[in-house]
Amino acid sequence: MTNMMTSTVLISFLACLLLVNVEGQVGHSKTRCLCLNGMVNHVKPVLIEKLEVYTSKHxxxxxxxxxxxxNGKGMKCLNPEAPFAKKTIEKIMKNQRSVQ
Structure with a gap:
């Protein structure tokens, strides 16, 4: 009876250790990119309501x-390598520095 109880406790303890170890590991998660349906190189500035920049993440x-x-006309993904995007980001960064 004591051996069976000790075995059960030991197995439960090892199972808990295994779960803690597996939970803390980074797995091969699916890519969660927002821009999956292509990108544009230019958007007329007068049509832009909001611009959000997401840096690369895991x-x-x-x-x-x-x-x-x-006017609720949706969202577009802007190509980060396009000259328009680079100039726009540079302008935003410059404005943020001048505000601080």
Missing amino acids: SCQNMEIIVTLK
């Missing part, structure tokens, strides 16, 4: 620039 290796259009 869930998505790509830098993503999401442009929300005015």
